[in-house]
Amino acid sequence: MQLPVQSQSTIYAEPWEASATAADLAAVARAADRAGFGYVATCDHVAIPRRLAGPMSTVWYDPVATLSFLAGVTEHVRLLSHVAILGLRHPLISAKQYATLDHLSGGRLILGVGAGHVQEEFEILGVDFARRGAVLDETLDALRAALGPEEYPEFEGELFSFKDLGQLPRPVQERIPVWVGGSSPAAVRRAAVRGDGWLPQGDPRDRLPAQIARIGELRAEAGVAGPMEIGAITEALYVGEPGWDTGRRTLTGKPEALAESLREYKALGVDQIQVRFRSRDRAELVDQITAFGAEVAPHLNDQPLRLVTGD
Template identity: 75%
Template sequence: MQLPVQSQSSLYAEAWEAGATPGDLIEIARTADRAGFAYVACCDHVAVPRRLADGMGLIWYDPVATLAHLAAVTEHVRLLSHVAVVGLRHPLVTAKQYATLDHLGGGRLILGVGAGHVPEEFAALGVDFARRGPLLDETIDALRAALGPEPYPEHHGPRYDFGDLGQLPRPAQRRVPVWVGGSSPAAVRRAATRGDGWLPQGDPRPERPARIARLRRLRE
């Protein structure tokens, strides 16, 4: 489940969430854990521009901090970033954060990633919004290396180039699953060619079978 409380857009938040506390969030995660849910998920926005605030709201908990907090109070449920806009940060920074989360949580991380949709957020952080698609492709490749088992990960690409830089702890999982979010043709292609899973977003349910069929064709 996508957790309530941690993001409160007017598009989906319910009235009770406005007065909810961190304790409520913990209780919901624990209940999901006890009930056998597959995962609990947390979204990612660094900052919301004023022009979008009425719809998006300003409450967006940091996914790494939130999932790490919930990892400490749950036992079995997996911990999903749905989705992390990983192009906003250097992959070594992202890898350090999520590797630590996976290590502390006993190997329960699923790294959900997406391209992002807020130009002002990219501009404020000095990232080219128009190139976010190719940037995400390379970032996923870099994160595959940086979240792998090697303590000295290596990646050489047009934007990111690193090697001989050690990071410990490694994730508890030998291979952290990467799920790609979005339902555009580019996102479905990215999920098929670079992802371990797909997180559809915003597409009507009747259109899902055709997109899943396309994803399977691309994987073949």
């Protein structure tokens, strides 16, 4: 779930989220946990400039603090940063934060990462915005070492170098999965070469096959083996007949019809889908999550496709 409340861009936030509380956030995460969804997710921005505050808002919860809070109120659902702008932080800082989160949650972290797009954030933190892609690439390489099993990880790169510095606790997972977000050519290449998964940024269904094929080509060229999680963000959903205007692009209807539409993603080469529900308040969103888990998911059980839910 790209959770509600924790980020409130006008592109996707519902009006009720503006006055929502931590209790609302926790209730939605618990509903997803009970319904058997794959992950809940939070976004990442340090500070929003005035020029972007209108469409983006300035409501962006810190991902590590938020996911740690949610780890304490859930039991099974995985915890995804979608996406962490790792280039804004030294890799040892990110390693300390996310290793601790994985440790405290019992190994439920998925590290979603992205290059970022707000120039002022980089400038105020002294990071070269123009080189953010290269910074992220080396940061990911450094994090592979820093999030590994060694108490004293070592890395030598152009921007970062460390050794003989111990960090405990270590992550529970032997290898924390790294999913790379973004649909630009650079992001797709980064996902293919450095990622364990890909999180497209709003690609419609008809664009996915070409992007997925490109990832396969790039992995083959780079000699990268191992599993690759391909994700997709679905259209907005509403289980049943809403009785209110949910927008012309929202998929609504009976559970069987929704499941039939969602099964198409598997045929496109997608491994996991992130779904977003329209809602007018917390109770309606919780009801939608519950209905999806109970009434739609059973129609997908014959398909090797894992379900997640997003705001």
